[in-house]
Amino acid sequence: MIEVPQAFVRGTVAREGEPGRAWLATLPGVVADLLRRWECRPDGAGAAVLKVSFPHPGNVHEPDALAVWRGRGAVLLHARDDERFALLLERAPTTTLARAADDDELLAVAGRINRRLAVPAPPGPPRLRERAGAWAERLRTDEATLPHRLPRHVVDAAVATARELSPGQPDAGNILRADRGPWRAVDPKGYAGDPAYDGGTLLKTYAVHRAAAGELPQALHRAFDVFAEAATLDRERVRRWAQLHAVQAAFSGRRHGFRRARQGVRLDRLIAFADHLAEPLTAAESR
Known part of the structure; x- marks a missing residue:
């Protein structure tokens, strides 16, 4: 079971209120299920990144854009779960x-x-x-x-x-x-x-x-x-x-x-x- 960082918890609750708190309570289980489904193992140095977003309207079409680009100027989309706002993405180093x-x-x-x-x-x-x-x-x-x-x-x-x-x-x-x-x-x-x-x-x-x-x-x-x-x-x-x-x-x-x-x-x-x-x-x- 993953441990959700407290800074992320505080920011989500401050921004989204009680709906954010309720979503956070489900997040460890959602991540564990997606890792099993997509046959991923968390090791911190893999080739892919699992991204799970708060279910906000602004996040609905993120996978649609990535699917159209197909890695052309953007990270590759390996898999998606629209119901849970989850994406399996190409890993990119953190240097901006x-x-x-x-x-x-x-x-x-x-x-x-x-x-x-x-x-x-x-x-x-x-x-x-x-x-x-x-x-x-x-x-x-x-x-x-x-x-x-x-x-x-x-x-x-x-x-x-x-x-x-x-x-x-x-x-x-x-x-x-x-x-x-x-x-x-x-x-x-x-x-x-x-x-x-x-x-x-x-x-x-x-x-x-x-x-x-x-x-x-x-x-x-x-x-x-x-x-x-x-x-x-x-x-x-x-x-x-x-x-x-x-x-x-x-x-x-x-x-x-x-x-x-x-x-x-x-x-x-x-x-x-x-x-x-x-x-x-x-x-x-x-x-």
């Missing part, structure tokens, strides 16, 4: 691209993987264009009901992106070094549409790294150039998606907190950073 690459290499590799993952989507995964109306409505509601310092033109730009660039690409998620090739994507969310949407996700995360160096505006402009060229995407579409992500993060943090902080001074700092990020991304629109 963010740790192993300088800024330009990080952005260029991410762009090339984005291009490789831009394949015709299967019928199952939801289309981001179907979410556009809800995004725009949520932004206007948050603008009217939450205390914030975002200027009106910043929110207007995010709403315009939601309405005008509504198609979206399946989220490529994290990128880890893999033995089968230089890098592979892991943890896709399984949405279909505009590949530039992934650039917005990446650059929002990249900005956190660059902010510490005090060069955020310059670094962002360089990032758009490198990523968009490597991914063969329109630079302006990538920038607009990144701006939408930043505004959504600023409001979402006020409503729910972030994974890194649910309350307190750290949460306040993360919200302030999202606000700080959204404005230069919006200002770039007039450049």
Whole structure:
């Protein structure tokens, strides 16, 4: 029987509440059953990884995306159990691209993987264009009901992106070094549409790294150039998606907190950073 790490228990319960606690109680038995079914033995150094996710709507189409990619730019999917949100995946070393690459290499590799993952989507995964109306409505509601310092033109730009660039690409998620090739994507969310949407996700995360160096505006402009060229995407579409992500993060943090902080001074700092990020991304629109 496996032992569930306490940090994972605390994070799951904090995020999911009692449903998360109930799921955790079943997790050791589920893992033991899957190990038997897929003839796996836990030894810490095998060729595959067993992944069991909390049954959240955002995790439903992860195996669909991996099945379509078939290892092309992503980890291989060996087996799946959709009812229990379980996957048997190709093992990848834990060295992430963010740790192993300088800024330009990080952005260029991410762009090339984005291009490789831009394949015709299967019928199952939801289309981001179907979410556009809800995004725009949520932004206007948050603008009217939450205390914030975002200027009106910043929110207007995010709403315009939601309405005008509504198609979206399946989220490529994290990128880890893999033995089968230089890098592979892991943890896709399984949405279909505009590949530039992934650039917005990446650059929002990249900005956190660059902010510490005090060069955020310059670094962002360089990032758009490198990523968009490597991914063969329109630079302006990538920038607009990144701006939408930043505004959504600023409001979402006020409503729910972030994974890194649910309350307190750290949460306040993360919200302030999202606000700080959204404005230069919006200002770039007039450049």
